[in-house]
Amino acid sequence: MKHLLTGTLLACACASTVTAQDITLGRFFGACEDAGTDTKASVGEACIIQSIINAADAEIEGVSIETLPTDWGNYYDQIKAAYAGGTPPDVHVMHRHRVPEFAGFGALAALSEDDLASAGIDPADWTDSARDAVTFNGEIYGVPMDLHANLWHVNMDLMAEAGLVENGEPVLPSSPEELLEHARQMKEATGQDYLAADFAQFPIGVRLVLSLMWQQGENIFSEDGTATIDNDAAQAAVETITQLFAEDLSDPQLNYADSQQSFLNGEAAVLVNGTWVVDFHTAEAAKEETGLDNYYAAEFPTLFEEGATWADSHIWVIPSPVKQDAETYEAALKVLAFINEHNVDWARTGHMAVRNSVLESDEYASLPHRTEYAGTADIARDTPPAENYGAIQDVLNRELQAIWLTDKPVADALADANIEVQDLLDR
Amino acid sequence: MSNAKSPLQRLNETQSAYLLLLPFLLTYGLFLIYPFFRGVWISLHDWNLLQVAFNPDAKQFVGLDNYVRVMWGRNIEWSPWARPVLQVLGLLGVVASVALNRTRRLTSLTSVALGLAGAALFLISGVHAGEEGRWFDRRFWPTVGNTVLFVGLTVPGVTISALLIAAALNRETRAMSLLRTLFFLSQVLSVTVVTLIWQIMFSPRQGLIANITELAGGSPINWLTDERFAMAAIVIATIWWSLGIAMILFLAGLQDISKDLFEAGALDNCTGVRAFWHITLPNLKRTITLVIILQIILHFQVFGQSHLMTQGGPNDETQVLVRYIYQTAFRDSELGRASAMAVFLFVIMGAFSVVQFLVGREEND
Known part of the structure; x- marks a missing residue:
């Protein structure tokens, strides 16, 4: 029986490779070995996206998908090298903030409304911000998959112990002074840190400072390419955070994994991180052994004048050379349509959906913790488009690290960052 | 019979040496020499990786x-006390090389190398951005x-x-x-x-x-x-x-x-x-x-x-x-x-x- 099965499988595999259109797919999100094809059961970004891809591979007739290595860290370097070598994948994921760089050089295929419609994708169903995310110079260059943003992930038991819960919701600060007050209260009542985040490696610290600058109506550079980092707003934003380090109410030396672990161990009441960990935290909170039992996903609080939190979008694109081969292009569009179709499954990660029909659905509303941060879409912000945003973010990350890890004076770091970002904008 | 030499046998020693070296030279040239000079050539251009891939004339x-x-940088200067520790270390290297060479405790080549390294340290670490200047x-x-x-x-x-x-x-x-x-x-x-x-x-x-x-x-x-x-x-x-x-x-x-x-x-x-x-x-x-x-x-x-x-x-x-x-x-x-x-x-x-x-x-x- 086993042999028969293997034989049949092999025969199927051979048959499908003969007729199927092969599509190579590039993505980050990390590896998931046994994702299966059940798009409703998988947990976490890596497994959910892979289950959708596997399902697409199984269900779209005449298309077979090969997923390329899924490493996060060097993703864009690899993709660029592939473009430069003339062998980009047929479809790949990217961030909204990279669109100016890639589309600006003609690397991405413009997708006409007709092409999208014939593949079964309806751009009219996308939210305005999602449509903006894939639009460059008036043309659509991709299919949006989500809106993701920074949240405050909260350990409700610690908050309750510190007296910071009201009507089942966490009481979050509304000013930098109140933040310090809450953090002191937390330390006194529980002995634990108030806030954890990756301030040491991954640019979560940058995104935090950006949010606090936007909340004061400022930005790190303007649309016309002038760096605006060396100002009072940036100083206030940075000091909102350094006041916690100064009193040992938060640890700047934790990296991504360690800050996450510290939150799960119940050693920090708040973790600042993106929407992508909501379902992971929900699953961890259900386990006995973690120090997190009562989890709440809160919107990023407004500490200054207006609400704002860092946000970005994952989008799927087709490289422009793929368009030269009609069959591959058509198959690639089918894959994008399949991913678009499964928007609600991807939203299970914690990301916000991009299709109005999904946002209004009961299935979406019933996802865990969803109502707790429903207002996030309204305060989502991003920097103005810049071709070398990767390098700009790196400058900010280094100078901010210099402040919290090596005690560089805030004014010096901001002045240095301003000079370097201006250099990058002028290049 | 002795006249029926194959073409290979008619080669003299130098010629056959080159023939045997050919596979190596080709590989070496293709994978090391050519990329090296191409690298030098690229370094003389404003060359955007993505842009040039789609438009070869963009460089x-x-x-x-x-x-x-x-x-x-702008206003780059040299002064003998820009980085005192490193520069004193460099000077000490020069002095040591002279002294050790005099007392014959170092061979001449080693002492020359030490002296040069010391002098280089002294000179290079003295370079810094002057007032209003920067790298x-x-x-x-x-x-x-x-x-x-x-x-x-x-x-x-x-x-x-x-x-x-x-x-x-x-x-x-x-x-x-x-x-x-x-x-x-x-x-x-x-x-x-x-x-x-x-x-x-x-x-x-x-x-x-x-x-x-x-x-x-x-x-x-x-x-x-x-x-x-x-x-x-x-x-x-x-x-x-x-x-x-x-x-x-x-x-x-x-x-x-x-x-x-x-x-x-x-x-x-x-x-x-x-x-x-x-x-x-x-x-x-x-x-x-x-x-x-x-x-x-x-x-x-x-x-x-x-x-x-x-x-x-x-x-x-x-x-x-x-x-x-x-x-x-x-x-x-x-x-x-x-x-x-x-x-x-x-x-x-x-x-x-x-x-x-x-x-x-x-x-x-």
């Missing part, structure tokens, strides 16, 4: 502009400095520990051969595995080192994100990783030393540490030089440890040259600028290869 010849932009690329020279520091810590670390281990394991028992294999094993791992192992070792939460410090009553160190320890952390991981080859070279060197020397020494009551100092070390001089120079060339190209363990942080403390080249080329798409840095790295490594060549020749004489 622009800029001459030496990339070199200036990377290595120079065009503020990261380049600190990055070079980090790379030199990394090499400066790793090479003696590897050399001394490999030498000690080799001396201890140079016995023909089963246990020793097992230990030799164990020490060599780390060498076969890839950089990904090595950095993964050490990231776990150094983790302040689950790490072995943190557990030991906690047992001893201390608070765990955030090795990879603390500016005082990050460089040490990648140096330790590198030493552990690259011990193997150096140890094997030393073992080979040790086995070349004649037993008679040790027997003669033992008669004069020269055993143990004294024998190591007076017999082993002098006889291993050539191996030590070889190991040091090979390690210098190897570790100037450090990339993975910094890229994977610390991402060059905190605050660029562990940013190294190859990682900067990589980021400039692939993250920032500035291929011309990256190639200029790569040419600079080539010059440094080339200089050390020349030193190795000179030292090797001197000892052959």
Whole structure:
């Protein structure tokens, strides 16, 4: 029986490779070995996206998908090298903030409304911000998959112990002074840190400072390419955070994994991180052994004048050379349509959906913790488009690290960052 | 019959030598010489990786502009006391080389090398940005400095520990051969595995080192994100990783030393540490030089440890040259600028290869 099965499988595999259109797919999100094809059961970004891809591979007739290595860290370097070598994948994921760089050089295929419609994708169903995310110079260059943003992930038991819960919701600060007050209260009542985040490696610290600058109506550079980092707003934003380090109410030396672990161990009441960990935290909170039992996903609080939190979008694109081969292009569009179709499954990660029909659905509303941060879409912000945003973010990350890890004076770091970002904008 | 030579047999010695060399020369030319000169050529252009891929005419010849932009700045000055510590060290090197040469404790070539290195240190570290001036690329020279520091810590670390281990394991028992294999094993791992192992070792939460410090009553160190320890952390991981080859070279060197020397020494009551100092070390001089120079060339190209363990942080403390080249080329798409840095790295490594060549020749004489 086993042999028969293997034989049949092999025969199927051979048959499908003969007729199927092969599509190579590039993505980050990390590896998931046994994702299966059940798009409703998988947990976490890596497994959910892979289950959708596997399902697409199984269900779209005449298309077979090969997923390329899924490493996060060097993703864009690899993709660029592939473009430069003339062998980009047929479809790949990217961030909204990279669109100016890639589309600006003609690397991405413009997708006409007709092409999208014939593949079964309806751009009219996308939210305005999602449509903006894939639009460059008036043309659509991709299919949006989500809106993701920074949240405050909260350990409700610690908050309750510190007296910071009201009507089942966490009481979050509304000013930098109140933040310090809450953090002191937390330390006194529980002995634990108030806030954890990756301030040491991954640019979560940058995104935090950006949010606090936007909340004061400022930005790190303007649309016309002038760096605006060396100002009072940036100083206030940075000091909102350094006041916690100064009193040992938060640890700047934790990296991504360690800050996450510290939150799960119940050693920090708040973790600042993106929407992508909501379902992971929900699953961890259900386990006995973690120090997190009562989890709440809160919107990023407004500490200054207006609400704002860092946000970005994952989008799927087709490289422009793929368009030269009609069959591959058509198959690639089918894959994008399949991913678009499964928007609600991807939203299970914690990301916000991009299709109005999904946002209004009961299935979406019933996802865990969803109502707790429903207002996030309204305060989502991003920097103005810049071709070398990767390098700009790196400058900010280094100078901010210099402040919290090596005690560089805030004014010096901001002045240095301003000079370097201006250099990058002028290049 | 003797007239019926095949065309191959009619070749003279030189011709057949060239024929046999041809496959090597072709490969060498195609994969080393051509890419090298193409790299130099790219370094003379403003060359965006993505843009040129889609439009080959998008590159622009800029001459030496990339070199200036990377290595120079506005109002750059030289003064004898810009970095007193380094410059005094350089001067001391010059003085020492003269003194040691006078007293004939160093060969002329070694003292010239020491003198030149001292003078270079004195001159180079005196260059700084004057008032109102600044470097065009503020990261380049600190990055070079980090790379030199990394090499400066790793090479003696590897050399001394490999030498000690080799001396201890140079016995023909089963246990020793097992230990030799164990020490060599780390060498076969890839950089990904090595950095993964050490990231776990150094983790302040689950790490072995943190557990030991906690047992001893201390608070765990955030090795990879603390500016005082990050460089040490990648140096330790590198030493552990690259011990193997150096140890094997030393073992080979040790086995070349004649037993008679040790027997003669033992008669004069020269055993143990004294024998190591007076017999082993002098006889291993050539191996030590070889190991040091090979390690210098190897570790100037450090990339993975910094890229994977610390991402060059905190605050660029562990940013190294190859990682900067990589980021400039692939993250920032500035291929011309990256190639200029790569040419600079080539010059440094080339200089050390020349030193190795000179030292090797001197000892052959």
